[in-house]
Amino acid sequence: MSIEKENFLRTKFIHCLQQLDPSTPPRWGKMSVQQMIEHFAEAVRNACGKNKVENFYYPIEQVAAMHEFMMTDKPFKENTKNPFLGEEPDAARFKTVQAAIGNLQEEFIDFFAAFEKDPQLLVRNPFFGDLNFEQSVQLLYKHAAHHLRQFGA
Numbered sequence: 001m002s003i004e005k006e007n008f009l010r011t012k013f014i015h016c017l018q019q020l021d022p023s024t025p026p027r028w029g030k031m032s033v034q035q036m037i038e039h040f041a042e043a044v045r046n047a048c049g050k051n052k053v054e055n056f057y058y059p060i061e062q063v064a065a066m067h068e069f070m071m072t073d074k075p076f077k078e079n080t081k082n083p084f085l086g087e088e089p090d091a092a093r094f095k096t097v098q099a100a101i102g103n104l105q106e107e108f109i110d111f112f113a114a115f116e117k118d119p120q121l122l123v124r125n126p127f128f129g130d131l132n133f134e135q136s137v138q139l140l141y142k143h144a145a146h147h148l149r150q151f152g153a
Contacts, residue, residue: 002134005141010112013144014105016153022097026150028078035089036147037100043143044107046125047136048114053124057083067129070139076146084126111136 022033031039045051056063094100115121115133122130128139 002137002141006137009108009137009140009144013148014101014108016148017101017104020097020151020153024151027152029089029150031089031150032092033151034092034094034097034100036150037097037104038090038093039085040143040147041100041104041107044104044111044140047123047131047140048107048111049121049123050110053126055126056124056129057126063127063129066127067135070128070142071135075149076142078150080146111140 017033017037020033024033026032026036042051046053058066092100094103115136119133122132123136124130125139128135131139
């Protein structure tokens with residue numbers, strides 16, 4: 001288990017987001033800072049099982065390869081497409097970046113609480129398979145690093 005990655009998600013990621021200028025343009029993609037934060041909050045919701053996933057997006061043989069990639073330190077490529085997202089980013093749901101960050105903090109609290117309540121919890125990710133806590137932290141860390149690079153942080 002990478003305590004450093006868990007610690008980053010628990011204590012440093014939110015601080016990095018708070019330091020971003022909301023008007024910073026992305027280095028790639030179309031999301032604004034606020035849309036990215038709201039997108040990430042949805043990823044955290046998914047990671048603790050609030051949004052139930054039944055099926056895998058790829059054939060099971062490909063999910064195993066995706067899982068293997070997920071567990072490496074190789075970054076996601078710029079402009080990696082999520083087939084569940086449209087060509088245009090979703091409109092912001094919150095009135096301010098600060099409100100979106102507050103929502104993300106709440107989602108992180110729920111994420112860590114879900115795994116503290118049930119350390120054996122497995123949550124299905126449609127791309128990477130059934131993930132335990134360590135694997136979920138790895139994916140969220142990789143995802144966070146991707147979006148911080150997207151905005152030059």
